[in-house]
Amino acid sequence: GENVEQHPSTLSVQEGDSAVIKCTYSDSASNYFPWYKQELGKGPQLIIDIRSNVGEKKDQRIAVTLNKTAKHFSLHITETQPEDSAVYFCAATLISGSARQLTFGSGTQLTVLP
Amino acid sequence: GAVVSQHPSRVICKSGTSVKIECRSLDFQATTMFWYRQFPKQSLMLMATSNEGSKATYEQGVEKDKFLINHASLTLSTLTVTSAHPEDSSFYICSAQGPNRYEQYFGPGTRLTVT
Numbered sequence: 770g771e772n773v774e775q776h777p778s779t780l781s782v783q784e785g786d787s788a789v790i791k792c793t794y795s796d797s798a799s800n801y802f803p804w805y806k807q808e809l810g811k812g813p814q815l816i817i818d819i820r821s822n823v824g825e826k827k828d829q830r831i832a833v834t835l836n837k838t839a840k841h842f843s844l845h846i847t848e849t850q851p852e853d854s855a856v857y858f859c860a861a862t863l864i865s866g867s868a869r870q871l872t873f874g875s876g877t878q879l880t881v882l883p
Numbered sequence: 884g885a886v887v888s889q890h891p892s893r894v895i896c897k898s899g900t901s902v903k904i905e906c907r908s909l910d911f912q913a914t915t916m917f918w919y920r921q922f923p924k925q926s927l928m929l930m931a932t933s934n935e936g937s938k939a940t941y942e943q944g945v946e947k948d949k950f951l952i953n954h955a956s957l958t959l960s961t962l963t964v965t966s967a968h969p970e971d972s973s974f975y976i977c978s979a980q981g982p983n984r985y986e987q988y989f990g991p992g993t994r995l996t997v998t
Binding site for chain 1: 917978986991
């Protein structure tokens with residue numbers, strides 16, 4: 770089965786700096802990679818995702834890059850703000866005709882210092 | 884994005900009683916919903932996959948007779964924790980597979996405390 774590793778487990782940055790979170794996956798067949806943001810006491814929120822037919826996707830201050838050969842993908846947050854502080858989870862799965870479960874990374878606690 | 888609700892957000896119950904948690908997709912139909920459990924400072928642990936009109940598929944180690952799942956319509960799945968015990972205290976989160984059939988949208992979670 771799929772295994773997703775996520776690093777770092779904690780990350781502190783100064784407001785305005787960039788933050789990068791990295792994940793690696795084991796199953797080369799996986800082709801969908803979402804990122805979730807979870808604030809304390811709340812459910813995860815889908816913030817960006819990427820499919821394996823592209824190498825990069827950007828949405829305002831958030832971007833995700835994918836290297837299929839190396840089987841790793843990264844979340845980049847630029848111009849960080851205190852409200853970006855949360856736990857971020859990466860995930861991977863194979864899109865197919867039937868429902869497929871997501872395999873999650875262990876999470877990264879991001880703290881943006883004002 | 885698609886909206887998923889959960890009810891209740893918090894529940895406290897006595898040991899031995901049963902608790903039902905509802906998960907609804909508000910603006911889309913979801914043939915598949917997922918139920919997760921999350922312990923403090925840990926990742927999400929998939930408990931079961933719920934498909935509308937059929938029996939749920941449980942992950943290894945999850946007791947299907949204790950965690951009853953019903954997915955009676957395209958917008959509603961329920962998780963019933965039967966004969967709850969303090970060790971069942973946790974944060975339970977549902978997700979629904981989105982209209983594109985690969986995104987998952989999560990509910991806000993339900994904090995269950997069993998006394």
